[in-house]
Amino acid sequence: xxxxxxxxxxxxxxxxxxxxxxxxxxxxxxxxxxxxxxxxxxxxxxxxxxxxxxxxxxxxxxxxxxxxxxxxxxxxxxxxxxxxxxxxxxxxxxxxxxxxxxxxxxxxxxxxxxxxxxxxxxxxxxxxxxxxxxxxxxxxxxxxxxxxxxxxxxxxxxxxxxxxxxxxxxxxxxxxx
Amino acid sequence: xxxxxxxxxxxxxxxxxxxxxxxxxxxxxxxxxxxxxxxxxxxxxxxxxxxxxxxxxxxxxxxxxxxxxxxxxxxxxxxxxxxxxxxxxxxxxxxxxxxxxxxxxxxxxxxxxxxxxxxxxxxxxxxxxxxxxxxxxxxxxxxxxxxxxxxxxxxxxxxxxxxxxxxxxxxxxxxxxxxxxxxxxxxxxxxxxxxxxxxxxxxxxxxxxxxxxxxxxxxxxxxxxxxxxxxxxxx
Numbered sequence: 246x247x248x249x250x251x252x253x254x255x256x257x258x259x260x261x262x263x264x265x266x267x268x269x270x271x272x273x274x275x276x277x278x279x280x281x282x283x284x285x286x287x288x289x290x291x292x293x294x295x296x297x298x299x300x301x302x303x304x305x306x307x308x309x310x311x312x313x314x315x316x317x318x319x320x321x322x323x324x325x326x327x328x329x330x331x332x333x334x335x336x337x338x339x340x341x342x343x344x345x346x347x348x349x350x351x352x353x354x355x356x357x358x359x360x361x362x363x364x365x366x367x368x369x370x371x372x373x374x375x376x377x378x379x380x381x382x383x384x385x386x387x388x389x390x391x392x393x394x395x396x397x398x399x400x401x402x403x404x405x406x407x408x409x410x411x412x413x414x415x416x417x418x419x420x421x422x
Numbered sequence: 423x424x425x426x427x428x429x430x431x432x433x434x435x436x437x438x439x440x441x442x443x444x445x446x447x448x449x450x451x452x453x454x455x456x457x458x459x460x461x462x463x464x465x466x467x468x469x470x471x472x473x474x475x476x477x478x479x480x481x482x483x484x485x486x487x488x489x490x491x492x493x494x495x496x497x498x499x500x501x502x503x504x505x506x507x508x509x510x511x512x513x514x515x516x517x518x519x520x521x522x523x524x525x526x527x528x529x530x531x532x533x534x535x536x537x538x539x540x541x542x543x544x545x546x547x548x549x550x551x552x553x554x555x556x557x558x559x560x561x562x563x564x565x566x567x568x569x570x571x572x573x574x575x576x577x578x579x580x581x582x583x584x585x586x587x588x589x590x591x592x593x594x595x596x597x598x599x600x601x602x603x604x605x606x607x608x609x610x611x612x613x614x615x616x617x618x619x620x621x622x623x624x625x626x627x628x629x630x631x632x633x634x635x636x637x638x639x640x641x642x643x644x645x646x647x648x649x650x651x652x653x654x655x656x657x
Contacts (some may be wrong), residue, residue, distance in 0.1 A: 263448060270444040278440035288438045295440075300454070301449040343436045364431050371428075386428035387435060414424055421424075 255315050257307045266306075269315070272414075276388075277323045278396065282326035283383045287336035294326035301326070316398030320390070324398040339372045370420035378413035379402050385410055437625055479638075489573055491582045493614035494563040494607045502566060502591050505601040507566025511545065512538015522555055524617060539594040549619035556614035563616060564593040575653065583608030 251272075257265035278296060281291035302322050303326045309318060342364055371379055377399075384395040385406075396403045487498040515537045517524065524535070524542065532544035532551070540552025540562050554562055565586065567573050572587025584607045591599040606617045 264450070266451070267444050267448055269449050271442075274443050275440040278443075279437055282437055283435075292441050292443065294441045296446055296450070299443065303451050304469050305456070322472070339438045342434050363427070364434055367431055368435075371431075382428060386425065387432040389429075389432070408430055418424060 251315060252312070255306075255309070256311065259309065259311075260302070266303055273316070274299075277319065280320060280323050280384075280388055281327035281330075283387050284324055284337075284380060285331045285334075286340060287330075287334070290330040290334065291327065294330050295323060298326045299354070314393075317394045320394055320398040321400065325400075326339055330345040337376075340368060342368060367417075367420065370417055373420055374413060374416055377409060378416055381406060381409045382413050382417070487517065487569075487646040489575060490524075490561075491584055491607055491614065492609050492617065493561060494565070494584065495561050496565040496567055496584055496586060496590075496607075498571070498573065499566045500568050500569065501519040502568060503599045506598045508600055509597055510538070511536035511543040511550075513518070515542070520553075522613065525551075525552060525610060525613065527551070539597070549617060552616040552618070553613055555612055556609065562595060562614070562633055565602070565605075566591040566599070578606075578608040578610070584629045 251269070254265045254268050258269060259393040265371070274295060278291050280299070281294035282288060285291050285294060298319070302319055305322070342361070371382060374382070380399055381395060384398055385391045385392075392397060392403050392406045395406045399406070401409070438498075445602065460531055465475060488494040488499075504584070513536060516536050517531065517535055519535065520542045526532070526546065527546065532546050534545045536543040539552070541552055544551040544553065552563075555560065566589075567586055569589035571590055572585070573590075574585050574587075576583045576585045586602075586605045588604070590605070592602040592605075593599050597639070602618055604619060608615055
């Protein structure tokens with residue numbers, strides 16, 4: 246569901262208003278970059294993918310159906326661009342945890358160390374999953390996309406998102422066992 | 423449980439801050455738009471050239487170049503069509519019959535004015551002047567000339583003009599291609615004019631006064647101040 250403001254911006258952009266499209270870019274560039282980064286695994290690739298996706302989205306605005314949500318439509322383009330870059334690179338760089346992640350104030354340092362260790366194991370397990378399993382988990386949990394948005398980003402049916410998520414979580418459990 | 427852990431993991435992932443891409447995107451869109459505009463213009467010119475080529479039967483598949491001023495187009499082809507003798511100029515009319523003011527060489531009255539071919543023919547001794555309103559942009563005169571023909575863009579007091587220095591084919595509305603010789607076509611205000619005479623172009627400076635057989639290239643050459651681009655002598 247998009248806000249009336251966003252709907253107005255999209256309509257203005259469709260009519261050729263460059264300021265309206267720029268406002269959409271500014272609003273979506275963090276999500277576009279993060280999505281591209283999670284899929285491509287590389288900051289430079291993610292930046293290029295986000296930029297190309299916005300340019301392509303602008304070109305395709307004429308085909309965008311009025312009243313439809315803009316966010317999943319854009320995510321489809323961003324994810325495609327990111328996947329293309331990942332394919333052309335031949336491999337995807339692994340995601341990493343933030344360095345020297347500080348624990349919460351007053352947190353037991355031993356508990357913090359254990360939590361950090363647990364996260365490392367979890368991320369390693371995620372990275373070992375097949376691309377399609379990893380992508381569906383990344384969209385749902387790392388990017389916090391809805392099932393509908395995940396379906397749009399990955400170009401699959403909403404039902405497939407459900408089943409693939411279920412399967413990926415099962416495989417992840419096995420990896421961690 | 424594991425879903426919660428994945429959500430927690432998302433918070434700790436090392437994702438660089440999103441770089442601002444809006445400026446670059448805007449610049450690329452503007453560049454693409456300019457590029458598309460140039461392509462559209464090039465395409466329009468290409469389509470126009472093809473339309474002109476296909477409107478001249480003999481030049482199908484043999485369009486080499488074309489020249490255009492408002493209301494008239496000259497296509498350079500590799501083979502001229504079979505040419506027919508000149509047809510009658512049209513119905514004789516009075517000087518004041520045209521809905522626009524006729525331009526007259528040195529203000530001299532023609533031997534006769536004829537209405538025909540979508541405009542008005544002014545017959546003088548040794549030359550023919552054809553005048554028509556071209557403000558609507560429609561191409562009335564089409565010409566085909568061989569590649570070796572002397573065809574060039576010139577200008578007549580800042581207005582675009584085409585000079586054709588030898589035999590070529592002229593297509594007037596509804597008629598077959600006819601032979602034509604030395605021709606100057608130029609725009610003047612809302613009119614396009616076509617002067618045909620047995621002339622030779624000379625780059626020599628001329629200072630003769632106008633006479634029945636001689637046209638002086640001065641601002642007075644036409645009473646409405648059109649000046650030919652070069653010195654013209656009636657042969």
